[in-house]
Amino acid sequence: MSSPLVIFDLDGTLIDTAPDLIDSLNHTIAPVGLAPMTLDDLHHLVGQGARVMIKRAFELRNVPLDEADADTLFNNFVEHYRHNMPGKSQPFRGTVECLERLAAAGMTLAICxxxxxxxxxxxxxxxxxxxxxAAITGGDTFPVRKPDAAHIFGTIERAGGSRDRAVMIGDSINDILAAKNAGIPSIGVDFGYSDVPIASLSPSSVISHFDALTDNLVRDLLVASKVVS
Ligand SMILES: O=C(O)COP(=O)(O)O
Ligand SMILES: [Mg+2]
Structure with missing residues (x-):
């Protein structure tokens, strides 16, 4: 039997990337005259990758954006973000200890x-x-991305896990819906970038700190998912 697989979302779950996303977004949109975005705006912009984030910024300001400009702006964003990496981005408190604890308990870890x-x-x-x-998959790794279940299935396959022994941890609707679509348990974190309270999305469990993400919680959720399914 394969070891349990714990799949983490990245932005707003493992890593607090908000300040750098905002900095790079504002660097990208300033030359085209869009007013700067704030951390509050980010909750409505993030979730589907940088291309969609830029598109949503224009929608928020009611300014039209054509495809050719969108490509240029996306390339500018990527260049600025990559150049400044890791910038102010930091793992959320308790992240590293949590990863070490789960690995020590025999669990495999992946990022989706x-x-x-x-x-x-x-x-x-x-x-x-x-x-x-064991695997890091992105929004462009497969033909589809979260909330499509295939993004989770592809991550499980690359990490050498199995679909009936995997749990998804995330901060947004895309993560919780992807887990539901894939038929695996989900843990919502309430410190990320969701524009709605994470509990309102009905994840299997909610945590407010990585100290609460224990191997026992993961095993309990895996057992419970078998009982109800
Ligand atoms: O960058 C995004 O828009 C979303 O990234 P996430 O899936 O790691 O939250
Ligand atoms: Mg996220």
Missing amino acids: TNKSEALAIPLIETLGLSDHF
Whole structure:
């Protein structure tokens, strides 16, 4: 039997990337005259990767954006974000201890993020966290991304896990819906970037700190999911 697989979302779950997302977004939109975005705005912008974040920023300001400009702005965003990595981004409190604790309990860890691979993988690398993860998949790794179940299934496959022994941890509707679509338990964190209270999305469990993410919680959720399904 494969070991339990704990799949983490990245932005707003493992890593507090908000200040750098906002900095790079504002750097990108300033030359085209869009007023700067704030941390509050970010909750409505983040979730589907940088391309969608830029598009949503224009929608928020009621300014039209054509496809050619969107490509240029996306490339500018990626260049600025990559160049400044890891910037102010830091793991949330207790993250590293949690990863070590779960690994010591025999669990495999993976990241399933809607951030593009070209941003997610170097960010985790520059933060010195890559060795913790058996797989890191991004919003452009597969033809679909969260909330599509196939993003989770592809992550499970790459990490060498199994679909009936995997749990998803995330901060947004995309994570909780992806887990539901994949038929696996979910843990919502309430310190991320969701624009609605995470509990309102009915994850299997909610945590407010990584200290609460124990191997016992993961095993309990896996057992409970078998009982009800
Ligand atoms: O960067 C985004 O828009 C979303 O990233 P996440 O899936 O890691 O939260
Ligand atoms: Mg997130």
